[in-house]
Amino acid sequence: MTKYLYLFRGGDARRASQSPEEMEAHMELWKNWMGGLAGNGQLVDGLPLAQEGKVVEKAGETITDGPFAEGNEIVGGYLILNSNNLDEAIEISKGCPIFKHDGTVEVREIMSM
Secondary structure (H helix, E strand, O other): OEEEEEEEEOOHHHHHOOOHHHHHHHHHHHHHHHHHHHHOOOEEEEEEOOOOOEEEEHHHOEEEEOOOOOOOOOEEEEEEEEEOOHHHHHHHHOOOHHHHHOOEEEEEEOOOO
């Protein structure tokens, strides 16, 4: 099996307008989706990312607050999973709850070094 990385982008604006009950229900979708992947032996790791951070450039000469991209471009989390090939990884990504909030999933193969 090959490892693939899902980068989750966007969905924040829609999530920010949800009630606590709606947020909890949406998180339950994530829990169930990721639980299914874990049950199939496909889930390796995955967590949301904090909004705060720093951007380091020029070997540390420039450090700024960030990232400050458009909301639909910010990486909000990641998931690493095992899949037979890219097509299968794409098919699995179609069940991701981020699509309910108009977010996107970038699917990338993790290369060996």
